[in-house]
Amino acid sequence: xxxxxxxxxxxxxxxxxxxxxxxxxxxxxxxxxxxxxxxxxxxxxxxxxxxxxxxxxxxxxxxxxxxxxxxxxxxxxxxxxxxxxxxxxxxxxxxxxxxxxxxxxxxxxxxxxxxxxxxxxxxxxxxxxxxxxxxxxxxxxxxxxxxxxxxxxxxxxxxxxxxxxxxxxxxxxxxxxxxxxxxxxxxxxxxxxxxxxxxxxxxxxxxxxxxxxxxxxxxxxxxxxxxxxxxxxxxxxxxxxxxxxxxxxxxxxxxxxxxxxxxxxxxxxxxxxxxxxxxxxxxxxxxxxxxxxxxxxxxxxxxxxxxxxxxxxxxxxxxxxxxxxxxxxxxxxxxxxxxxxxxxxxxxxxxxxxxxxxxxxxxxxxxxxxxxxxxxxxxxxxxxxxxxxxxxxxxxxxxxxxxxxxxxxxxxxxxxxxxxxxxxxxxxxxxxxxxxxxxxxxxxxxxxxxxxxxxxxxxxxxxxxxxxxxxxxxxxxxxxxxxxxxxxxxxxxxxxxxxxxxxxxxxxxxxxxxxxxxxxxxxxxxxxxxxxxxxxxxxxxxxxxxxxxxxxxxxxxxx
RNA sequence: CGGGGUGUAGCUCAGCCUGGCUAGAGCGCCUGUUUUGGGGACAGGAGGCCGCCGGUUCGAAUCCGGCCACCCCGACCA
Numbered sequence: 001x002x003x004x005x006x007x008x009x010x011x012x013x014x015x016x017x018x019x020x021x022x023x024x025x026x027x028x029x030x031x032x033x034x035x036x037x038x039x040x041x042x043x044x045x046x047x048x049x050x051x052x053x054x055x056x057x058x059x060x061x062x063x064x065x066x067x068x069x070x071x072x073x074x075x076x077x078x079x080x081x082x083x084x085x086x087x088x089x090x091x092x093x094x095x096x097x098x099x100x101x102x103x104x105x106x107x108x109x110x111x112x113x114x115x116x117x118x119x120x121x122x123x124x125x126x127x128x129x130x131x132x133x134x135x136x137x138x139x140x141x142x143x144x145x146x147x148x149x150x151x152x153x154x155x156x157x158x159x160x161x162x163x164x165x166x167x168x169x170x171x172x173x174x175x176x177x178x179x180x181x182x183x184x185x186x187x188x189x190x191x192x193x194x195x196x197x198x199x200x201x202x203x204x205x206x207x208x209x210x211x212x213x214x215x216x217x218x219x220x221x222x223x224x225x226x227x228x229x230x231x232x233x234x235x236x237x238x239x240x241x242x243x244x245x246x247x248x249x250x251x252x253x254x255x256x257x258x259x260x261x262x263x264x265x266x267x268x269x270x271x272x273x274x275x276x277x278x279x280x281x282x283x284x285x286x287x288x289x290x291x292x293x294x295x296x297x298x299x300x301x302x303x304x305x306x307x308x309x310x311x312x313x314x315x316x317x318x319x320x321x322x323x324x325x326x327x328x329x330x331x332x333x334x335x336x337x338x339x340x341x342x343x344x345x346x347x348x349x350x351x352x353x354x355x356x357x358x359x360x361x362x363x364x365x366x367x368x369x370x371x372x373x374x375x376x377x378x379x380x381x382x383x384x385x386x387x388x389x390x391x392x393x394x395x396x397x398x399x400x401x402x403x404x405x406x407x408x409x410x411x412x413x414x415x416x417x418x419x420x421x422x423x424x425x426x427x428x429x430x431x432x433x434x435x436x437x438x439x440x441x442x443x444x445x446x447x448x449x450x451x452x453x454x455x456x457x458x459x460x461x462x463x464x465x466x467x468x469x470x471x472x473x474x475x476x477x478x479x480x481x482x483x484x485x486x487x488x489x490x491x492x493x494x495x496x497x498x499x500x501x502x503x504x505x506x507x508x509x510x511x512x513x514x515x516x517x518x519x520x521x522x523x524x525x526x527x528x529x530x531x532x533x534x535x536x537x538x539x540x541x542x543x544x545x546x547x548x549x550x551x552x553x554x555x556x557x558x559x
Numbered sequence: 560c561g562g563g564g565u566g567u568a569g570c571u572c573a574g575c576c577u578g579g580c581u582a583g584a585g586c587g588c589c590u591g592u593u594u595u596g597g598g599g600a601c602a603g604g605a606g607g608c609c610g611c612c613g614g615u616u617c618g619a620a621u622c623c624g625g626c627c628a629c630c631c632c633g634a635c636c637a
Binding site: 011013014015017021036038085086090092108109111139143145150217411470473475504506507510512514523525526528535 | 560565569570571572586587594595596597598599628629630631632633634635636637
């Protein structure tokens with residue numbers, strides 16, 4: 001069927017909307033693909049929904065190909081399920097009640113519901129299973145942003161694997177990894193598989209797929225030699241070697257009046273800021289712990305949280321006074337009663353540290369000799385770090401997390417009693433994995449990666465239409481007739497065709513065609529008709545090519 | 560949740576500081592004429608509770624207070 005543009009709801013915008021910042025947001029709005037309803041809430045208009053559906057179909061084919069069974073769970077979920085896993089405590093969970101006070105949750109993902117169904121799996125003979133659905137997710141986000149980058153409501157493909165043991169889970173996990181690689185490839189997104197932090201709740205191993213873009217929620221760290229990719233939160237960059245001053249037999253106090261910053265300290269003492277250390281007292285549970293990183297590094301909260309397996313907060317000024325007898329800026333690891341977690345970068349060498357006495361620091365502080373820390377990688381990697389694989393330089397760029405895969409283990413199956421009987425008649429919890437892709441974010445990533453000054457450059461696989469036929473009729477019946485016949489011929493040949501039959505001037509049609517970004521464009525007008533031809537061009541090319549009317553199909557099938 | 564910003568026509572914005580008479584521009588929209596290969600021209604027209612509520616004032620888009628919405632930065636994001 002040929003879609004006639006004169007009857008299509010495709011409201012394109014000539015100017016950039018005021019409240020769009022990200023390129024993907026701007027172009028999707030201007031091209032008439034999406035419209036905002038509220039913060040983090042969008043409607044997919046007809047053209048946008050076509051793109052969304054194409055992405056969905058690609059995902060469906062690839063998940064089916066690894067044995068996925070598509071189903072559909074409800075969005076309204078009894079709160080009881082969420083109480084049993086404890087996830088009801090997550091701040092982002094939307095909660096509501098019905099008229100008689102029964103409590104419900106709008107899921108952020110469907111582990112609870114899927115595990116609820118997995119209780120019908122009773123025997124090892126029924127495992128493994130792989131279930132998935134496309135459904136709406138709701139998140140009470142503190143700050144939605146960037147158009148489709150962070151939404152409060154969105155469609156997600158989430159799949160869940162149910163295996164009898166860890167080895168089975170490994171297989172399910174690897175199959176998803178492969179399927180995801182193929183999905184992003186088919187959608188025309190460049191996305192890298194990276195290690196990600198698994199965070200505080202459940203989950204042994206987690207990997208993300210990061211698509212590098214002009215703007216995004218995450219930061220992709222990559223080696224200049226292309227052999228290492230990671231989310232910055234989990235990246236293991238190698239910090240540069242500090243320039244140490246001469247070695248000292250024992251720590252020595254040095255007066256540093258009024259100095260409370262690393263920059264000030266390094267300048268006053270005339271040393272490399274990498275030869276200093278920075279102490280951050282934090283409270284986790286009811287423990288006060290001292291986190292210690294190199295002066296030029298930042299503490300990675302994700303890494304520390306993963307180490308604690310619990311959230312933490314910075315200690316208050318009062319707590320610091322009481323425990324150290326000094327204020328922030330003069331704190332150090334020597335002589336303190338609490339546990340000290342030191343970053344790996346502090347393992348070797350002598351550093352300047354706070355003396356726990358206002359206005360004083362210690363030179364020549366050496367881990368192992370002067371204090372006994374637990375060494376953990378808690379520094380946030382940064383641009384310029386060395387690659388952990390090849391020692392090349394690491395660079396950082398914004399990225400969109402388009403997919404995430406988790407090894408959940410038995411966290412949910414134990415909470416919800418999803419067990420099976422093995423060959424020996426023993427009851428065991430099902431071993432689970434969960435795997436998510438957001439089509440909206442995938443689309444945003446495609447637009448971020450594939451656009452020019454005039455609009456989107458869709459890959460054929462997910463373009464709203466394959467061919468955009470422009471009828472520059474200027475009232476000419478003959479041109480209209482030819483344009484229509486070209487469109488119908490292409491449609492009959494299996495292409496998705498949009499025919500611009502509107503009564504608009506040529507300039508407007510060209511501009512809209514660029515915005516919309518279909519891969520192939522056929523222009524029919526009086527000019528070319530005079531030599532029995534039409535003008536064609538691929539999106540991204542700067543000039544038309546004249547081809548005989550009769551060989552349009554030959555041209556389109558070149559791709 | 561902390562910080563910053565913005566709400567005036569469908570869209571992009573001016574006017575607000577320093578209150579004043581009928582609230583403006585460009586684009587878009589409707590009618591007509593003309594034009595037709597990269598967002599035409601002319602003529603006529605429609606379209607506004609100036610985010611909402613309250614206050615000050617003879618008089619409020621403009622000043623004051625409260626609220627709401629949206630955007631950006633940060634915090635947060637199993």
